[in-house]
Amino acid sequence: MIESRIVGGRYLLLDELDRRGFGRSRRAEDRITGRIVAVTEIAMPADGSARERLLAEVRAAGRLRHPGIVGVLDLVTGRAADGRMHEYLVTEHPDARPLSRAGDGDGPLPARRVAAVGRDALAALRAVHAEGRTHGGLDPECVLLTPDGRGVVTDIGLARAVGRRGPDPAAFAPPERADTPAADLWSLGAVLHHATGGRVQPGSPLAQAITGLTAPDPAERIGPDDADALLERAARPRPSGGDLGRNRPILLVVAGLLLLAVVAMVAWVVL
Known part of the structure; x- marks a missing residue:
């Protein structure tokens, strides 16, 4: 059992969450408001300017307001179990699990469900882009799936501050290695391909969306309107007959x- 402790003078760390993104994440109680939040212990690089970059990204992400984006609440410094000082990112705690583990035990998600989650993630990315920002590190750990089937996006800007994380960070990085809205769309296509287990009906709207989003040349990549139209078609229920x-x-x-x-x-x- 994980020993509970308080970080930042107010967040009581509780059980560990099923996330392996930028560091160990735990459910926590805000001792001032009583609210349940998520606290992620950020694995910081040795770079001396990393905290300044992280703080800038947290401030920018904290201004975003969208139902498909996990809200950023705080960034605190606290002493970890190893005795060293660590950075802790405090966010909203949606009842959700990462898309990377959404199909555990049951195989890949059905194509219609993948498409619906893709539309939710696309809407969140469009809200980020509308503010002149980018996600900069979308992968299956950053897309969370709620019990009612909605997709929400988290960890906006963290990859810029501390580098991409995960077992294969290059798999979801666009070939141009850029930090643009078009690069975010490529990463979304890669995430959707991963969610299907690589098995999607050729020529289907979902296959067209994935192919269009992951075109190697950014100039040939489909835009958010076309992607949304294809994903909307792919997410439609089958006729009863x-x-x-x-x-x-x-x-x-x-x-x-x-x-x-x-x-x-x-x-x-x-x-």
Whole structure:
């Protein structure tokens, strides 16, 4: 059992969360407000200017307000279990788990659910871009999935401050190694491909969205409007009749033509 302790003079650390992004994350209680928050112990690089970069990113992220973005609340310095001083990022604590582990035990997520989460993440990124910012490090640890199926985005700007984290950070970095909105869209495409387990129906709207978002040349990458339209199509529920339901208008036309042909033949015989 993890020993509880207070950091920053107010955050009582509780149980560990199922996240392995930029450091160990734990659920915590704000002893002043009584609110339950998430506290992440940031693994800081040896670079002496890292804290200044982190503080600048936290300030910028703290000004973002969007239902698809996990709000940043505080940054405090506290003594870790090893006795050294560490940085602790305090954020909202949504009831959610990382997309990287959303399909554990059940295989990859269904394509429709991946597309719906992709739309949520895209909306969050568009809100970030509208403020003149970028995420700069989107990966499956940064997209959280709530029990009701919504996707929320966290860790905005942290990769710029302390570097990308994770078992394979290069897998979700765009080929141009830039920090632009187009680079964020490439990372989103890579995240969606990862969420499907690499198994997506060729030619489907989701496949088109992933291919368009991950085009190597940023100039050939689809924009957020086209991506949203494709993901919206991919997220639509299947008609209750399956293929029959989708083809019902065609079948009705064919049936009508056949009926007309029968009527014409009967009339010809009678006359």
